[in-house]
Amino acid sequence: MTPTDPNLKRLTSAAEADRRALEAADRLAAAAADRHLLDVAVAPVDSPIGELFVAVTPRGLACVAFEDEDRDEVVARLAREVSPRILEHPAAVDEVRRELDEYFAGERTRFQLQLDRRLIHGIAREVLAATARVPFGRTTTYGELAGRIGHPKAARAVGNALGSNPIPIVVPCHRVLRTGGALGGYAGGLGRKEQLLRLEGVLSD
Amino acid sequence: MRAARPRVGRTAVPPFGVFLEANRATVYRFLTVAVGPGDADDCFQETFLSALRAYPRLTDGSKLDRWVLTIASRKAIDHHRARGRHALPVNEVPEPLDRAGAAPPEPADTRDPLWTAVRSLPPRQRVAVVHRHVLDRAYDEIAELMGCSEAAARANVYQGTKRLRELIA
Numbered sequence: 001m002t003p004t005d006p007n008l009k010r011l012t013s014a015a016e017a018d019r020r021a022l023e024a025a026d027r028l029a030a031a032a033a034d035r036h037l038l039d040v041a042v043a044p045v046d047s048p049i050g051e052l053f054v055a056v057t058p059r060g061l062a063c064v065a066f067e068d069e070d071r072d073e074v075v076a077r078l079a080r081e082v083s084p085r086i087l088e089h090p091a092a093v094d095e096v097r098r099e100l101d102e103y104f105a106g107e108r109t110r111f112q113l114q115l116d117r118r119l120i121h122g123i124a125r126e127v128l129a130a131t132a133r134v135p136f137g138r139t140t141t142y143g144e145l146a147g148r149i150g151h152p153k154a155a156r157a158v159g160n161a162l163g164s165n166p167i168p169i170v171v172p173c174h175r176v177l178r179t180g181g182a183l184g185g186y187a188g189g190l191g192r193k194e195q196l197l198r199l200e201g202v203l204s205d
Numbered sequence: 206m207r208a209a210r211p212r213v214g215r216t217a218v219p220p221f222g223v224f225l226e227a228n229r230a231t232v233y234r235f236l237t238v239a240v241g242p243g244d245a246d247d248c249f250q251e252t253f254l255s256a257l258r259a260y261p262r263l264t265d266g267s268k269l270d271r272w273v274l275t276i277a278s279r280k281a282i283d284h285h286r287a288r289g290r291h292a293l294p295v296n297e298v299p300e301p302l303d304r305a306g307a308a309p310p311e312p313a314d315t316r317d318p319l320w321t322a323v324r325s326l327p328p329r330q331r332v333a334v335v336h337r338h339v340l341d342r343a344y345d346e347i348a349e350l351m352g353c354s355e356a357a358a359r360a361n362v363y364q365g366t367k368r369l370r371e372l373i374a
Contacts, residue, residue, distance in 0.1 A: 006366070008334065008369075009339055011317070012238055018230045021229040022229065028254070031254060072223075084218050085257060085261065086220045086222055
């Protein structure tokens with residue numbers, strides 16, 4: 001721009017544009033959802049075991065991540081395996097938030113949410129389907145679960161499949177323990193597994 | 206099981222939220238001057254909704270900044286064409302809106318003579334001038350963004366700038 005050129009930059013300050021762009025971007029998710037252009041809505045949900053990050057699609061709940069998981073990585077995985085049309089949209093997860101709130105308040109023992117199982121692959125499909133049938137307040141073991149899906153010697157594979165559960169809490173992999181009662185493992189950390197089992201009355205305070 | 210690796214020479218298409226975050230400020234700045242602060246919001250939504258509609262068909266995640274500015278340029282020009290039928294006089298000064306619930310507050314003083322001058326430009330000149338003088342784009346890129354030749358991009362910037370200079374002299 002030569003010195004005699006009109007200074008058009010003064011018509012729009014970068015800071016002001018940033019602020020207004022952020023507000024406009026927040027409104028975009030609702031407009032996109034109304035037009036069926038949003039394939040995955042993500043949003044944080046508060047809980048007593050730390051802030052959860054959940055992903056919902058038109059098919060149902062696809063993912064629940066604990067607060068120490070890398071959210072960029074979670075979103076990148078959803079983009080690869082479900083769709084890149086992902087936006088943060090808190091209103092889209094209202095139903096998930098309500099059922100989780102009720103669960104953590106001790107008012108809900110069964111989730112009625114529809115699930116989107118597109119992040120579940122291979123043997124984990126069977127393992128997690130069997131896990132979903134373990135009721136609130138009850139537990140099973142890796143070996144028992146292996147037997148239930150017809151691979152009684154595959155307890156280790158069952159453990160790995162549970163560790164890959166993309167929808168923890170709602171698909172209750174915390175209800176699977178080691179034979180003899182040891183806690184076993186938990187992708188969200190054993191502290192959280194204990195808290196969930198305490199909430200369900202399996203462990204006493 | 207895992208998604209396919211991007212083909213050689215291509216960049217993976219990022220999640221839409223990442224793309225939006227990377228480009229929203231530039232698009233908003235462009236639209237603020239290209240269509241005016243009062244209409245920038247609507248054009249912003251239309252631009253990114255169009256991008257969202259086309260997003261599943263993208264195979265290459267590189268140069269998405271140019272891609273979205275191409276869409277925004279088209280929206281800005283269409284916006285002026287749609288408005289053209291009931292164009293307002295150049296020296297029209299917007300009345301202050303007395304109650305909330307009307308148009309959003311305008312961030313810059315649109316009575317500024319420079320705004321009046323910018324509003325008087327034909328749509329393609331206005332868009333070209335904004336790419337050049339607000340976003341500092343090179344002529345070959347402006348040509349790409351506006352779907353025209355480099356010579357046409359230069360001519361639009363030149364004519365628009367000259368007119369602005371005359372109007373605010």
